[in-house]
Amino acid sequence: MIDTVKNAEATPEQEQPYKELGLKDDEYARIKEILQRRPTDAELAMYSVMWSEHCSYKSSKVHLKYFGDTTTDEMRSKMLAGIGENAGVVDVGDGWAVTFKVESHNHPSYVEPYQGAATGVGGIVRDILAMGARPLAVMDPLRFGRPDAEDTKRVLPGIVAGVGGYGNCLGLPNIGGEVVFDESYQGNPLVNALCVGAMRVEDLHLAHASGTGNKVILYGARTGLDGIGGVSVLASETFDDSAGKRKKLPSVQVGDPFTEKVLIECSLELFEKGLVAGIQDLGGAGLSCATSELASAGDGGMHVYLDRVPLRAKNMSPAEILSSESQERMCAVVEPANVEAFLAVCAKWDVIATEIGEVTEGDRLVITYHDEVVVDVPPRTVAHEGPVYDRPIQRPADQDELQANTPDSLPRPENLLELIKIMAASPNLASRKWVTQQYDRYVRGGTVLAQPSDGGMIRIDEETGRGVALSTDCNGRYTKLDPYEGAKLALAEAYRNVSATGATPVAVTNCLNFGSPEDPAVMWQFEQAVKGLADGCAELGIPVTGGNVSFYNQTGSTAILPTPVVGVLGVIDDVRRRIPTGIGAEAGETLLLLGETRDEFGGSEWAHHVHGHLGGLPPKADLKREKLLSEILVAGSRDGMVSAAHDLSEGGLAQALVETCLIGEVGARVFLEGDLFTALFSESAGRVLVAVPRTEEQRFVDMCTARRLPWRKVGVVDPESNALEIQGLGELPLDELREAWEGTLPALFG
Incomplete structure (x- = not known):
């Protein structure tokens, strides 16, 4: 059973394993306040990995600001x-x-x-x-x-x-x-x-998804079960039992350098031909990070069709697909007129490339799975507006x-x-x-x-x-x-x-x-x-x-x-x-x-x-x-x-x-x-x-x-x-x- 937004609205008292995923009581309460309902399984997965220490810098942000405070205009002028x-x-x-x-x-x-x-x-x-x-x-x-x-x-x-x-x-x-x-x-x-x-x-490229109607293309390796929990304590079985019991793969990602080598050459040709409007690699937190950060840094929203993501494991749940840290993947924002040429370059390098969504008007990141809405969130709350702690110092x-x-x-x-x-x-x-x-x-x-x-x-x-x-x-x-x-x-x-x-x-x-x-x-x-x-x-x-x-x-x-x-x-x-x-x-x-x-x-x-x-x-x-x-x-x-x-x-x-x-x-x-x-x-x-x-x-x-x-x-x-x-x-x-x-x-x- 896929936990949809409609189901989350209809079952506000349903217990969720937020503590097992590394979220504190007040963090979970804040998520419900942001959404004005309890999160779906997929949303909970996204927030838990993106609000983890590794991704959100929630304990270090207050101190890292000092780098900006001490950087002069002359020093900034040296940076692109x-x-x-x-x-x-x-x-x-x-x-x-x-x-x-x-x-x-x-x-x-x-x-x-x-x-x-x-x-x-x-x-x-x-x-x-x-x-x-x-x-x-x-x-x-x-x-x-x-x-x-x-x-x-x-x-x-x-x-x-x-x-x-x-x-x-x-x-x-x-x-x-x-x-x-x-x-x-x-x-x-x-x-x-x-x-x-x-x-x-x-040739400098930045990570943002701008331009309503631009397409979101995932390219590189297929998405699997490896790496889930790599940046948090995410445990996939907690979300969906419909796939049956199975042995979890380790939370450590499995790399394939030969796939990455081809991905590098393919990407460089895409850049050289001017086919990329925005780009983000998939590392910690996988698609949860790539989609929310691209949308958050852009000027609109994003709609992602999760069932289009190429998989290498059967019966993966939306939460698992979003949280997988499978390696050798990139996410690009491409103007519609360039999609055909983009896919042709990927085909030339034998790199799997799939259009998984588009940039939309508004300020929502909406993710569907087989026509069911499993994520509907303000992307900045996932990527950039997580908890900030001013921890005790002694x-x-x-x-x-x-x-x-x-x-x-x-x-x-x-x-x-x-x-x-x-x-x-x-x-x-x-x-x-x-x-x-x-x-x-x-x-x-x-x-x-x-x-x-x-x-x-x-x-x-x-x-x-x-x-x-x-x-x-x-x-x-x-x-x-x-x-x-x-x-x-x-x-x-x-x-x-x-x-x-x-x-x-x-x-x-x-x-x-x-x-x-x-x-x-x-x-x-x-x-x-x-x-x-x-x-x-x-x-x-x-x-x-x-x-x-x-x-x-x-x-x-x-x-x-x-x-x-x-x-x-x-x-x-x-x-x-x-x-x-x-x-x-x-x-x-x-x-x-x-x-x-x-x-x-x-x-x-x-x-x-x-x-x-x-x-x-x-x-x-x-x-x-x-x-x-x-x-x-x-x-x-x-x-x-x-x-x-x-x-x-x-x-x-x-x-x-x-x-x-x-x-x-x-x-x-x-x-x-x-x-x-x-x-x-x-x-x-x-x-x-x-x-x-x-x-x-x-x-x-x-x-x-x-x-x-x-x-x-x-x-x-x-x-x-x-x-x-x-x-x-x-x-x-x-x-x-x-x-x-x-x-x-x-x-x-x-």
Whole structure:
């Protein structure tokens, strides 16, 4: 029996499983107030998924407004599309626009690691496609529990395989990301996925359904039972027993990258031929999201004929069809005169395309199923006017104690050479080669830099060499110690990594991963992190173009480390002048350390790995200094004064030296002053190690001095030694360092 609007009006007292679907008593009451009746099963399904935390941002909206409050007109002028669209878009010059975004797929990846991670990649790629751009590359910031834990050994290989399997099949290079281990992520890994795409400025597409009489066309894969409940606790059997009892498929979506690859090429041809008036990908909440958001953002209503939707499962109810998160689907708004041509392009690519509705006058989203009205709602109440909560906020009771527990009393080692090897082999600093060798980093031929470089870089224009660089970063320990400064430090490091490639940072995206919003301490962390990131962007003069919030990341009552992952996009006018991370083989090149080193070990990798300690205050972020450092690096790249650059972050100068020598396969002689432990392992921000040709040394240091950027000569490149030699300590053969650096992940995961 289909629950129609007429039946809902006639049976106001009928009980409905709204609590099982994640709705609160007052939320259900509000739905009845909006509709002036109880909802139908299909309407209840739509509201429950669209009012879920994942889709509605109901606990974060009041804080996310701060991004808008701190964005200046000058910052807005850099954006072609910003917060609220499928992805942010910026003008990068020469008529090119670049779109990029990072999102989470955390919980599905714990339940089913391969498909959870794979469909996370597929979803973010479609967000980029929906803006009218060709997807060009992906990145994967990942976080796991203890590396030796059995559950980490269960989820990590599957997640890495899922990211690689889907991206490789799409033919998209994976140009960077992160792999971080911490006990707080045990039972709740973070799988964040970023995609970047490019288009001509005039090809930008937005998600709206305007123009009465325009047709709504669903194209791509068929709709099935997979993914139901992917963004809420939707349980399909609750709605309709007429289909009989059947085993539920997992709430994790099942991806088909080959279908998505064809969908991408089909969509790009549709855009090129001007056949699309509005476009929306189908991700979280499926058709519920696509139809309500398109109608809500348009200037009229919409009528959808649900029985026309191509299915791959029998006896699906309207609620199931609307809530399915089956992958590889798009929803387009097409002018009637273009429908035939639209369907012809889809047929050419062997993509299923079905006209499922039209834009109507008025302000109602009406959905029928075999001539019965099963949905009749104001679309904005579904898509954009859900509940908004100003959750209680309270600074954690133990925050002062945490910050007072500084690492100053930790014993500092005598054998610093041995410590360099120990740190290089630590899971958080070791080579990610075991992961990245499962990804194709150079497919399509546009990759200029990829992991283990500081930032990934791709060419977007073959003629001019114009390109973009990207980096994602976050140290959750820093954010735990001070959420405001920790978010600034995440921004600073991503900004610095992009600058170290020779690109100019221009825009930001973010993926804010936190515990339960019902915990006042978590909401304090969230509020502080948002303010830190927004204030930092305002200080740097670059806008936040969009992002994602992921709450309820915790195991039992234990929340993850607050993890606001920050992605920074930079522009370079000619990729041929990019700066590599590894030093070259030219003997005698000078190694300069830019920036200031202080005794800053709160939240450091040394304290974490060697002593299992977390306490004190994180390093201080100086964003004015970061901006100056960026300008110096870009000028050095442009004028050929810098031959290599590597930012200093986790592990400090010691780790930067190890990596730049091993990546370049070249030795170096290093001479340091003062307290060698602090010089080698401090994690002070705002520092970069650069290699400068002897012919350019004076010109470069004169520029630094004139602009008041601190610098210090710390060594020379010595390709003949095949070792990293540190004056006063001794030398470390590169073969030993490589064994330590590259051996950890294969030993852990096979």
